[in-house]
Amino acid sequence: MNTPPISGLDPCVHCGFCLQACPTYLATGDESDSPRGRIVLMRSLARGSLSTTEPTLAFHLDRCLGCLACEPVCPSDVRYGTALEATRALIAQSRPVPLVARMVNAVMADRRLRRPLLGLARLVRPVAGVLAGQSRLGFAFGMLRATENGQRWGKQGQKTEKASLPAPSASSAPSALLFTGCIMEGLFSHVHEATHRTLSANGYRSTRVPHQGCCGALHAHTGEHDKAVDLARRNVAAFADCPESVIAVNSAGCGAMLKEYGRLLAGDPLEPEAVALSQRVRDVSQLLASRETRRGHTLALKVAYDPPCHLLHAQRIADAPRALLASIPGIEMVQHRDAAMCCGSAGSYSLTQVGLSRTVLEDKVNALIAADPDVVATGNPGCIMQIGAGLAAVGSSIPVVHPIEILDWSYAMAGFYDE
């Protein structure tokens, strides 16, 4: 296996400004579960004074969420995430990636496995709400329930009418290629449809390219570097035929990974194409915010926006999703405590680090319940599932949806899709 070098840590001056931003440090109080403590471990590995087989190293690196909350607060511009990925790839050479993570990675990377398994999940989904609860199995059902079409929202019991797809926009309209991903394609097709409709309603020609697949973020974050590179190569080839179009992404984790393809494929023959692809990637909220977003029907809803870490910290996109939601007439944005903190999802982390993931989630759930919104909005599938399951586990019926779904409801009620 090829592994990238551990880099980006040299500027760290151990000031500790990052400690209070780190959810795992706040949960355990252990310096080794903080960015600064993990940097000491990673530097020791890079210098050769610690081996990849040292249990302490893997233990504390495994417990890192990879949320990157430590990066924006760092005055020295330490590239923690890059170093974390490289370290995990090195550790994976001497210790297998945890079985659960390997299974998830294998399913998401291969459409022949993904399609039947996620198809089965969709069959079970209608009863998942009844089975949702606190236990591991109950939590898994809660996650599945959270992938339902969010039209069944809210305290008022409002419903949008089923929207038909809008007529194709004029061919002179700017083109946006939808990145379909893996779990987004399998369990969140309603978000893809909402993305397509809202982009079209705002003058974009929204299309999909064939042969694209999983972005590889799950693999890169768990140490399967070579697999992440393979998946990146496939997507670079898939999007190469339409080099002028922007790539619209509605999953924060995928968007962050796609924007890193230039780094992931450094030294690869496809590096120039990977860099070009990264520059074309836009989160759907970013894309809509770049023009004046069309105003839809009034929705009298209190919305709590919870920013996904890979949108806020990795892509540094804070305002666009809020602006998108605020553009909807009648929406009242409610604030919840520590909104910028991770929810504990972090890819397969919620399956491999169950206890710590649930501890981190507990704060998020309590903060959201205290804010008492009608609906929670967040732009990443893992966050929708994690927060949705956390709320269901404590008996809350507050739905969790993608922000673009709320815009879509507003447009459907305004009759935009009947034009």
Ligand code: SF4
């Ligand atoms: S990572 Fe940045 S904020 Fe954290 S200890 Fe190092 S220099 Fe300070």
Ligand code: SF4
């Ligand atoms: S990525 Fe998140 S969990 Fe990991 S050290 Fe940084 S702030 Fe802490």
